[in-house]
Amino acid sequence: MIEKFKPYLESIGIYTPKLLGIIDSIYEISSEMCPEEIQDIFVTDLPKDDATGAHENLWFFSSSYIMEAKQFINMYDLDVCRIMKAITYYRIKLRDYDFKTATENSRLTVEFLTIDDITCDLKAAKLNCNKLKDIILKYIKPNLVSHP
Amino acid sequence: MTSHLTIDKPATIEEYTHWLHDYLNIEITYEHENYYSTAINQMKHQFVISPFWRQLCKKLREYNDSYLADKGYQLLLDLSEPEVLTKSFMSLLGKTFRKNVIENDDWPNEPVDGWILPDNWLVRINDTLRTSIIVKYLDGVQYITNRLQTLCEQNGKILECRFQAREEGYYAAHLYFREEFEIPTFDYWDAEKVNTLVEIQITTQVKELIRALLYKHYEKRRVKLPTSEEIWQWQYDSDEFATNYLGHIIHYVEGMIVGIRERGES
Numbered sequence: 001m002i003e004k005f006k007p008y009l010e011s012i013g014i015y016t017p018k019l020l021g022i023i024d025s026i027y028e029i030s031s032e033m034c035p036e037e038i039q040d041i042f043v044t045d046l047p048k049d050d051a052t053g054a055h056e057n058l059w060f061f062s063s064s065y066i067m068e069a070k071q072f073i074n075m076y077d078l079d080v081c082r083i084m085k086a087i088t089y090y091r092i093k094l095r096d097y098d099f100k101t102a103t104e105n106s107r108l109t110v111e112f113l114t115i116d117d118i119t120c121d122l123k124a125a126k127l128n129c130n131k132l133k134d135i136i137l138k139y140i141k142p143n144l145v146s147h148p
Numbered sequence: 149m150t151s152h153l154t155i156d157k158p159a160t161i162e163e164y165t166h167w168l169h170d171y172l173n174i175e176i177t178y179e180h181e182n183y184y185s186t187a188i189n190q191m192k193h194q195f196v197i198s199p200f201w202r203q204l205c206k207k208l209r210e211y212n213d214s215y216l217a218d219k220g221y222q223l224l225l226d227l228s229e230p231e232v233l234t235k236s237f238m239s240l241l242g243k244t245f246r247k248n249v250i251e252n253d254d255w256p257n258e259p260v261d262g263w264i265l266p267d268n269w270l271v272r273i274n275d276t277l278r279t280s281i282i283v284k285y286l287d288g289v290q291y292i293t294n295r296l297q298t299l300c301e302q303n304g305k306i307l308e309c310r311f312q313a314r315e316e317g318y319y320a321a322h323l324y325f326r327e328e329f330e331i332p333t334f335d336y337w338d339a340e341k342v343n344t345l346v347e348i349q350i351t352t353q354v355k356e357l358i359r360a361l362l363y364k365h366y367e368k369r370r371v372k373l374p375t376s377e378e379i380w381q382w383q384y385d386s387d388e389f390a391t392n393y394l395g396h397i398i399h400y401v402e403g404m405i406v407g408i409r410e411r412g413e414s
Contacts, residue, residue, distance in 0.1 A: 046190065046332040047339045054190055054332075054339075071189045095337055107337045121182065123336050 002027050005041045012045055012128050014055065019073070026058055026069045026076065033080050036062035042135050047107065047125040059122065061139050066120065081118045087143045089113040092136065094129075102129040110136055115145070155256040157249050161238075164245040171256075172263065179334075180266050181237045187331040188234045188276055194329050195277055195346065196232050200303050204296070205229045208281065211295050215288065219413070223291065225282040225353045235276045243273055270331075271344050274324055278347035282356050285409070286402040289321050289350045296348065300325055316380075316388075317395020318359065320351035354398050361391045 002009070002024050014020065031038055040061040046054040058072040064084035070077045090112035097106035108129040111121045124132035155171070158164040168174045195201055208224065215223035235243075244264045252259045264272045281292055293309055300307035308324040324345045333340050351359070380388040 046186065046336065048330055054193075054330075056186055056189075071185070073193060074189055109336060119178075 002041070008041060008131060009043070012043055012055075012131075014043065019055075022073060023058060026072055026078070027060065029076070030060045030067045030069070030078060030080075033078065034060070034062055034065050034067060036064055038062055038067075040135065040138070042122060042124075042131060043128070044123045045125050045128050046123065056123070059135075061135065066139065068120070081114060081116065081120070083114060083139060083143045085143055085145050086115045087112050087140055088115055088145060090136075090140050090144065097129045099133055102127045108132050110140065112140055157255055158245070161242060161245055164249060165241075167249075168265075172265070174265060176241065176266070183332075183334055183336075184237050184240065184270075186336075187270060190331050191270075191277055191329040191342075191344065192232055192234050195327060198327070200305070200327070201232075203303070204299060207295070207299055208292075211292060215291060219285075219409075221285065221409075223283055223285075223288050225284055230279045230281055232277060232279045235273070235278070240269060240273060240276065243275075244269055247272075266334075270342055274345040275347040276344065277327075278349060280349045280351065280356070282351060282353050284353055285406050286352055286399075287406045287410075289352070292350050293321050293323060296323060315392075317392040317399070319355055319395065319399045320349050320359075323348040323350065352398075352402055354402065355395065358391060358395045358398060361387075361394075 002020065005023075005027075006020070009015065009020065009023065014023070027038065027041075038060045042059040042061070043055050044057040044059070046056055048054050055073060056071065058069040060067040064082055065080055066083050067078060067080045090110060093107075093109045095105070095107040096103055097108050104126055106127075106129045107123075107125055109121070109123045110132065111119065113119055122132055122135065155167075158167045165176050168176060208230075209227055212223040212227060215221070247259065247264050249255065254260065261272075262268075270276060283289055283292060289311075297307050297309070305325045310322045310324075312318055312320050312322055324347055326343050327346050328341055328343050330339050330341055332338070380386060380392060383389050
């Protein structure tokens with residue numbers, strides 16, 4: 001169940017029963033697919049002119065793995081990739097964000113490459129930048145290896 | 149040194165992507181594909197929850213009931229909400245190849261309306277979002293078209309109607325109207341509004357079966373330069389010969405069916 005992730009989801013505008021139900025369903029499937037317990041969640045959101053966000057991809061994290069549900073509102077397309085000491089490169093792009101305070105104009109994207117040649121791309125807008133920063137510091141940076 | 153006037157047309161999609169890079173300095177990468185996937189899914193999501201689409205889906209039941217009352221037969225094959233489909237990235241690229249190269253009479257110069265490129269293809273390609281309405285009888289095509297024309301007018305939209313009758317045996321009505329969508333910019337930093345066409349295809353249930361059969365041949369032919377050997381009308385042992393002429397025969401038979409039905413009614 002996604003109770004533990006609800007505060008984050010509500011902070012990025014995901015609170016309707018329908019959307020929460022979709023995420024819960026994907027969480028259940030991801031829990032079965034992942035060899036470890038899921039620890040964290042991130043939702044890629046896209047900028048929109050109004051106050052709402054447009055949600056694109058759903059990510060789950062365990063200590064060694066990352067799972068992505070692409071276009072999760074419209075379809076189930078899940079993959080699992082290991083990240084434990086498996087990231088060889090990552091790149092971040094920021095706009096109006098100093099890694100401390102996020103505003104309405106803040107944008108943060110991170111792209112990283114793994115030993116297995118998998119490219120992952122996470123995007124955040126507005127306050128979601130803070131969550132993505134946490135993800136980078138907790139799951140991406142520590143798993144960067146110097147010798148693949 | 150190669151004269152611009154002597155550039156051969158690329159013959160395949162692969163050659164086309166090389167040509168885009170060499171002559172227009174455009175490299176098609178996975179970033180284009182990812183961005184297109186994001187944008188088109190955003191557009192689809194916005195469309196299916198839009199008031200116009202919700203109203204259209206509800207109206208389809210009314211049209212079916214009116215037709216049933218008028219003619220004594222069901223109009224629609226299926227009363228459930230039509231599925232909204234998105235064009236795949238490869239199909240999009242294939243269509244730009246067709247428009248920019250194969251069908252470009254001004255080659256090697258740009259077509260009359262300009263090149264269709266990543267910065268405008270969402271607006272220029274008319275079927276990135278499409279849906280189908282399948283009717284049971286041939287006269288149902290015009291019946292639905294007329295009513296959708298009225299619905300669009302009531303909603304301040306201009307509906308463009310093209311009745312297709314292709315030599316490959318493809319018969320359908322293609323209707324187009326513009327919708328505004330909000331999608332991220334290519335760098336994902338901001339949002340922008342795009343005004344793009346949505347396509348509604350209306351065809352009969354038997355023709356829909358034929359379309360499924362000939363689709364793979366049709367798409368293969370459309371993304372390469374035609375050669376003189378490929379005159380399907382003389383290749384009587386080919387699948388295309390059978391399915392294409394079947395399309396024409398079916399159209400004729402469906403016309404006869406409606407004619408007989410109407411003579412019976414009168």
